[in-house]
Amino acid sequence: MRQRFCKVCREWHETDAWPLECYPVASKGQSDRLPIPYFISDTTEPIQHPIDQKFYTSKSTFEKITRDAGYETVGNDPARLRPAPKPKADRAAIKQSVEKAIARYNNGERV
Ligand SMILES: [Zn+2]
Structure with a gap:
């Protein structure tokens, strides 16, 4: 029961x-509240704004307060927090550079 x-x-x-x-x-x-397809209401259940701690039922007013305070709303996609992939080392260029340095050393060059 x-x-x-x-x-x-x-x-x-x-x-x-x-x-x-x-x-x-x-x-x-x-909308789950309105029987109109593809209608996105500006009204929402009361949401507390982290900036002024007040509750709002208007999505546009909530967004305006966010923007007026110099902030922006971002998603919660975890991919956004992942570090960007590092470029792969150019192993051929490294090998060539080391070989050049060895050749210069072997030719008696000292800096
Ligand atoms: Zn029922």
């Missing part, structure tokens, strides 16, 4: 007896 909160009717239901009419049927790209 486990209950979960239903986002469809805002009531609690048994998980093993979930009402058919309460299965979410949002199609791809459809």
Whole structure:
């Protein structure tokens, strides 16, 4: 006997007896709140802004405060934190350089 909160009717239901009419049927790209496809609402659940510690329900106001304070919103893609791959050493150039130095030394050159 486990209950979960239903986002469809805002009531609690048994998980093993979930009402058919309460299965979410949002199609791809459809807002879960609005029955309009491809409509992205500016409204969101209250989010606390790390700059002023206030709560906002407008995504655009949240973004404006971020930008006005000189910051930018970035994603959480872990690839962004990975160090850039180092260029491979040009082993042929190193070998040539060392051989030149040995040849100059063997010719009696001392700097
Ligand atoms: Zn329900």
